[in-house]
Amino acid sequence: MDPAESIAAAIAAGAAATATGVEQHGFSTAYHAVRTLISERYAGVDLTAVEADPRSWTSRAALIESLRSTAAAADVELTDAADHLSGVLARHFPDIAGAIGVSLHKVRAGAVRITDVAAVGPGVVAVDTSVDGSLEIGGVRSGRESPPPPMARP
Incomplete structure (x- = not known):
């Protein structure tokens, strides 16, 4: 996966975990860190559709395109935060991580x-x-x- 795909996958998995009401193992903090970096640095990147339906390939493809059209995919702090979120999900919530x-x-x-x-x-x-x-x-x-x-x- 390229950085834009990895970030989008982390957002989708994070949104899926949020829908289950998970608030443990540092998940919420890791997810909000990724969301905050995107909202503060890349105002044109809209997470709404992926967060509303994390399993939608159409929404995820649109997010990937949006991330690629900005500098988000090259943002080391953002990609590190997304990798951290993915790691938290994979360690503590493999069913959610596996959904993507x-x-x-x-x-x-x-x-x-x-x-x-x-x-x-x-x-x-x-x-x-x-x-x-x-x-x-x-x-x-x-x-x-x-x-x-x-x-x-x-």
């Missing part, structure tokens, strides 16, 4: 390459996986709604 695709836990590998994943549901899950050599997973689609085609790189 790819949930890795204790992976030990020579090489792992995961590409082109779009999921509403588990997508790819690797729990306590060990790989000698290489593991390549690509073109995964999952869930109830048709995910969008892979995003073109700018």
Whole structure:
């Protein structure tokens, strides 16, 4: 995932967790940090649609485009905050993190390459996986709604 896709995925997972009423393990603080950075620095980036329906691929694609059209995707503090949020969710709320695709836990590998994943549901899950050599997973689609085609790189 490029930075814009990672930020959008973190926002979607955060919105999904918020909808469940989760307020523990630093989740709320991490989610609000990402939201605050976006609202203070990138007024043109609208999170409303993704927060209203975190599983909507259309809303997430629009958010990704919006992040790419601003300097948000190159903002190191924002990408670090989004990575932190994703980590909190993956550690403490794997079901929510898994709803957006790819949930890795204790992976030990020579090489792992995961590409082109779009999921509403588990997508790819690797729990306590060990790989000698290489593991390549690509073109995964999952869930109830048709995910969008892979995003073109700018």
